[in-house]
Amino acid sequence: MKRRKAIQNLALISAGMALLPGCDFEQWPVFENLMLEKDQLRLVDQLTRAILPQGGEGMPVVSTPEPTAHFVLRMVNDCYDARDARRYVAGLKLFQQYVQDTYKTSFKSLNPQQHVLLLTEVQTDEHLPKSLKYFLSTTKNLSVRHFTTSEYFMKNHLRYEFAPGRYLGCVAES
Amino acid sequence: MSDQTAHHFDAIVIGAGMTGGWAAKELCEQGVKTLLLERGRNVEHIKDYPTTNMRPWEFPHRGQIPQEVREAHPVVSRCYAFREDAMHFFVKDQEHPYVQEKPFDWIRGYQVGGKSIMWARQVQRWSDYDFEGPARDGFAVDWPIRYKDLAPWYSKVEQFIGVSGNKDGLDMLPDGEFLKAWELNCVEKYFQSVLRQHYPNRHMIYGRCAHLTENRPIFQQQGRTLCLARNICQRGCPYGGYFNANSTLIPWAAKTGNLTLRPHSVVHSIIFDEQANQATGVRVIDAQTKESTEYFAKLIFVNAAALNTNLILLNSTSGRFPNGLGNDYDLLGRYVAFHNYRGKISAQYEGFPGRTTEGKRPTSGYLPRFRNVYRQETDFLRGYAAGFGATRSIPVNSEGFGEELLLNLLDTGAEGPWRVNSHMMGETIPKKDNTVSLDDTQKDEWGVPLLKVNIAYDDNDEKMLQDFFEQFTHMYEKAGFTNIQTRDTHQAPGLDIHEMGGVRMGHDPKTSMLNKWNQLHACPNVFVTDGACMTSTATQNPSLTFMALTARAANYAVEQMKKGELSS
Numbered sequence: 015m016k017r018r019k020a021i022q023n024l025a026l027i028s029a030g031m032a033l034l035p036g037c038d039f040e041q042w043p044v045f046e047n048l049m050l051e052k053d054q055l056r057l058v059d060q061l062t063r064a065i066l067p068q069g070g071e072g073m074p075v076v077s078t079p080e081p082t083a084h085f086v087l088r089m090v091n092d093c094y095d096a097r098d099a100r101r102y103v104a105g106l107k108l109f110q111q112y113v114q115d116t117y118k119t120s121f122k123s124l125n126p127q128q129h130v131l132l133l134t135e136v137q138t139d140e141h142l143p144k145s146l147k148y149f150l151s152t153t154k155n156l157s158v159r160h161f162t163t164s165e166y167f168m169k170n171h172l173r174y175e176f177a178p179g180r181y182l183g184c185v186a187e188s
Numbered sequence: 189m190s191d192q193t194a195h196h197f198d199a200i201v202i203g204a205g206m207t208g209g210w211a212a213k214e215l216c217e218q219g220v221k222t223l224l225l226e227r228g229r230n231v232e233h234i235k236d237y238p239t240t241n242m243r244p245w246e247f248p249h250r251g252q253i254p255q256e257v258r259e260a261h262p263v264v265s266r267c268y269a270f271r272e273d274a275m276h277f278f279v280k281d282q283e284h285p286y287v288q289e290k291p292f293d294w295i296r297g298y299q300v301g302g303k304s305i306m307w308a309r310q311v312q313r314w315s316d317y318d319f320e321g322p323a324r325d326g327f328a329v330d331w332p333i334r335y336k337d338l339a340p341w342y343s344k345v346e347q348f349i350g351v352s353g354n355k356d357g358l359d360m361l362p363d364g365e366f367l368k369a370w371e372l373n374c375v376e377k378y379f380q381s382v383l384r385q386h387y388p389n390r391h392m393i394y395g396r397c398a399h400l401t402e403n404r405p406i407f408q409q410q411g412r413t414l415c416l417a418r419n420i421c422q423r424g425c426p427y428g429g430y431f432n433a434n435s436t437l438i439p440w441a442a443k444t445g446n447l448t449l450r451p452h453s454v455v456h457s458i459i460f461d462e463q464a465n466q467a468t469g470v471r472v473i474d475a476q477t478k479e480s481t482e483y484f485a486k487l488i489f490v491n492a493a494a495l496n497t498n499l500i501l502l503n504s505t506s507g508r509f510p511n512g513l514g515n516d517y518d519l520l521g522r523y524v525a526f527h528n529y530r531g532k533i534s535a536q537y538e539g540f541p542g543r544t545t546e547g548k549r550p551t552s553g554y555l556p557r558f559r560n561v562y563r564q565e566t567d568f569l570r571g572y573a574a575g576f577g578a579t580r581s582i583p584v585n586s587e588g589f590g591e592e593l594l595l596n597l598l599d600t601g602a603e604g605p606w607r608v609n610s611h612m613m614g615e616t617i618p619k620k621d622n623t624v625s626l627d628d629t630q631k632d633e634w635g636v637p638l639l640k641v642n643i644a645y646d647d648n649d650e651k652m653l654q655d656f657f658e659q660f661t662h663m664y665e666k667a668g669f670t671n672i673q674t675r676d677t678h679q680a681p682g683l684d685i686h687e688m689g690g691v692r693m694g695h696d697p698k699t700s701m702l703n704k705w706n707q708l709h710a711c712p713n714v715f716v717t718d719g720a721c722m723t724s725t726a727t728q729n730p731s732l733t734f735m736a737l738t739a740r741a742a743n744y745a746v747e748q749m750k751k752g753e754l755s756s
Contacts, residue, residue, distance in 0.1 A: 137589075155586075158586045159250065168245070175547065176418060179416040179547070180547040181548055182371065182545060182547055183370075184374035186542060187544045187603060
């Protein structure tokens, strides 16, 4: 509850600031198993950017073949079974409602600190519905996977080489 | 020696996979006009490897198989190599149904190259401890050959396909014609020394694999270059760095001018001529048009992959052979066996904390069978080989949200501890009641009866699994490995992709289907040299032995054909 207050206060301070760049929803692929509305697509896009903000000052530029939200929704649409996909969409709707009811504003209009507080609350509050938590954890896990399978991350952080042409069995750890 | 009409050849080879490719190569090289039939599509080396240069992030699902595919094709979806990058080389369940009287995961690759495109490339020779197993331990029938019969053919195959390995000097796993080996890593070498110290007959060696690590004129002639250790072989390799039939055998056979390759050709049955008392050709259904055609030849090699070879022979009925070609004693489709791959064991090692590996390697360690090698010493027959590998990986911290999460992810530093892994490869005992047969009523879209599979583990397999867990736990403990975890995958037979038998070799026509040259006892112009011919399974990955048997049989067939001695 304390955290919720904090978020509301921060919301007042930062009112009017557009903090999350948006993705043009007109270019969204069709996710035929999810049947999402445009505002829901936008929310997932905003959420992935809040979970794992990129392009900040001093931060690496990570280019990927698709925006994170496209990847997240493609994976849920294509690779999850029908039950989990339904649960994800149900959780998304609860998330929309939760933000609206609790913070009296849209997700987009919250600032980064508020986002972190909000997401942490959804993750940790045991009284919240399971599908809401499932929606958040799935979106987070897939966002992380999108990031950690990127060329930047694999080459710079996982020592990935496409065709190393060698195997050294005992080298000093760098 | 050829009768040159469009449907007449000197020889017909059924199946353009690893063994069919060898049969075609050997026959064509010796001037035999050969028709090579393949039920699937053509796959040309390099040209038809659409994913070969894709990076992990370029796959829309990062390797994962879509749910729709998994639900429609549950059997193939259980295969470790059925992933987004190579799924186009596997037969989907619905494309060729079969009847499972007991759970059996039948993993298939219908295309020129067959499963040699996606195979795991481990090539270990058999020894006489394997060939003499059935006779010594009283199961199946005695193998009609011994190691010395096959040794020169192992060499011939190894020199042509390229095998990376060490000369280990082990009697249970004879050395071959090896190109240099990649390294074992520090923990693997350490485990090797622990075994040497505590167990006189247990060896951890480098797993011999069909990869080019050195240049040779023969590989240049094949157009193949060195393996670059990409470890994505299942997609097909643009360098020909590992051996598959597409890069190595098919073009070689084609170059002779004696090869006719016909993809999309489902063999319905082998035609038996009662007057001539020999096989005269094959009945082919065009996979696409469903049209039926016949092709004729004096010599027929059946290399359709173990179970499909059984299927074709079972479906080749005639007045002389009402129960399937060469099946006078109700042996065809019986004594089918496989490898028991159910056991896995992993652990952690705190040693060599500052050391790690660099690059990749397309193989790992290998423990040849150490149980019951020199004498019977356990309450189960035979034994198991095992893979062994040690790796370190970089842990990723995904705690938090927002900038905290980003910083956590970017803060990759020290690698995690060494992880060690083993998996068993157990010999299973061929049994009369482990069978494949034809379904009485159901047919596939080409009018061929569906194959019914009735194969299961037995008590010997369960005991062996427990022994693997016990022995490897002891060995891991001796090495100071911690957090030891055993796992029974409970996987069905078949997922090992080492199904063998049903058309076994032997001395006696009353107890075996094939003689020591892989000829049907009762129809000697038909040869079976794929996994179907196996009398027992041993523990080694079997492809190398299939290839050696094929090369040997094909050369014998040519000699006999030249002497006019192929008919019965």
